[in-house]
Amino acid sequence: MNHSPLCTGFDDESLISRRKFLNTFAMGLGGIALADMMNPLSLSAASDTPIGTHFAPKAKRVIYLFQSGGPSQIELFDHKPVLQKQHGEELPDSVRKGQRLTGMSTNQASFPLAGCPFEFKQHGDSGATISELMPHLSELADDLCFIKSMYTEAINHGPGVMMMQTGSQFPGRPTMGSWLSHGLGSMNSNLPSYVVLTTKNKGGQPLGARYWGSGFLPSRHDGVRFRSDKDAVLYLNNPDGVSKKGRYATIKHLEELHQHQIEKQSDPVLENQIQQYEMAFRLQTSVPEVTDISGESEATLKLYGEDVTTPGTYAANCLQARRLAEKGVRFIQLFHPGWDGHAGLPGQIKKQSKETDQPTAALLKDLKSRGMLEDTLVIWGGEFGRTNYCQGKMTKKSFGRDHHPRCFTKWIAGGGVKPGTSYGMTDDYGYNIVQDGVHVHDFHATLLHLLGIDHKRLTYKHQGRHFRLTDVHGKVVKKILA
Known part of the structure; x- marks a missing residue:
């Protein structure tokens, strides 16, 4: 017996769920307003460039x-x-x-x-x-x-x-x-x-x-x-058993997951996390250099x-x-x-x-x-x-x-x-x-x-x-x- 897809938006990418429809159209505007009131950074962070x-x-x-x-x-x-x-x-x-x-x-x-x-x-x-x-x-x-x-x-x-x-x-x-x-x-x-x-x-x-x-x-x-x-x-520093190459691969995979989520819905928290992961990786080289006073x-x-x-x-x-x-x-x-x-x-x-x-x-x-x-x-x-x-x-x-x-x-x-x-x-x-x-x-x-x-x-x-x-x-x- 064939069942109709559930209203989740995940059963068939070609179909649009009721929830997705409401969120995208009529409720979408309300969602934007509510998001700004509840978390104003969600909108303002997009313009957080120097x-x-x-x-x-x-x-x-x-x-x-x-x-x-x-x-x-x-x-x-x-x-x-x-x-x-x-x-x-x-x-x-x-x-x-x-x-x-x-x-x-x-x-x-x-x-x-x-x-x-x-x-x-x-x-x-x-x-x-x-x-x-x-x-x-x-x-x-x-x-x-x-x-x-x-x-x-x-x-x-x-x-x-x-x-x-x-x-x-x-x-x-x-x-x-x-x-x-x-x-x-x-x-x-x-x-x-x-x-x-x-x-x-x-x-x-x-x-x-x-x-x-x-x-x-x-x-x-x-x-x-x-x-x-x-x-x-x-x-x-990397924990025992974790190489620099492995840590970099982990960061890149996390970034891919975050980017996948951001493509669906912008999230300033995830955007910040991506930048912080990348900075943390670069610090592994730059911090030891700048803190070494032997020279x-x-x-x-x-x-x-x-x-x-x-x-x-x-x-x-x-x-x-x-x-x-x-x-x-x-x-x-x-x-x-x-x-x-x-x-x-x-x-x-x-x-x-x-x-x-x-x-x-x-x-x-x-x-x-x-x-x-x-x-x-x-x-x-x-x-x-x-x-x-x-x-x-x-x-x-x-x-x-x-x-x-x-x-x-x-x-x-x-x-x-x-x-x-x-x-x-x-x-x-x-x-x-x-x-x-x-x-x-x-x-x-x-x-x-x-x-x-x-x-x-x-x-x-x-x-x-x-x-x-x-x-x-x-x-x-x-x-x-x-």
Whole structure:
């Protein structure tokens, strides 16, 4: 007895099922609308090709030396003699102005001012005032552009780092590296456009993958973390019994299956997976090459300091950053925790500075000697600064400082930035900005501008709205541009 084909669409290719008919015609339009509401990436991802620059860029790549925990600007770059003169005296109410405190300072009965115990001197033709804690960086004063009037609304670490990375205090948005990967694409198809390096066994505030995630952008724009272990990228090497040829064949078969599915119905998730499989295969050759420092000269290794040959140290990561930049990685971010000086700050910041000063200066010198600093934007700084008053108990030799988002210092170098410059000013107490404030959104707008991008035009539609790194704010700080 002959039966009619079932309404599945698979029994006879020459016949069209009821379900397929409805989906293709009347219900098809509704399906498209529903798909856009439920998963807007399904439509927008098809246009996820590099946008390119809007005007001639000054920088091609970024190396972001992120000092997680909030370095104290008062001990490093923003000298305040008044604090030394009034050490131990109460912070005037006229200065604090009832501003928000963290939960760690809310119950303090008093807010005694804490002067910096370290000496400051002027350096270079620019006369930049830099602490004795940064002797190597001081030699490069005329290459640096200090922004002493940074500010943010975030007062705690998680929201603060998220704000600095994504332009929002809340998780879920793309990080700056992801935006650049989406907007400018890759300069080397054999390496990720966005690489993350973290200092190994450092402690401090925890660092999660959300700080280098792509948010609602396609996942291929995630930052790829290079580890300090034998395999810089997880599962980089083939398992026992699997040859390179066999792995390649597996990837090609997967790609064929995915392509077969995409021909029936476009699926951005599968498209991303295909690209990621292919990238993973290419990384097997490119990553070992870029992470092998055996070819570096003795002079170069000496420049970065004795820790440079120990994988996972800040020095090793700084050298790795230069190698990645040289190989065409668009955005390289180093995370170095440990700057959270709530107690024992003088000893803590002295140790942190010793660990980071020479490698940071070496990176700048190395880039400069290779003619790369001109088109490489180097950024140094954390998520916020520290208070001018002591948190908790103050002793003759030690004190702590709480989080301070009202004003803090970052510096940038290379990539079209005006060298030997100090922009913005804080009051005599280092508590409030008195001239040329630079919000995080302004900072992001300026960095994108240096890379040839109009921050208002680098957008991505998500949940019915066009998002951007600078949200609905931000202005380019033109006075620091070369």
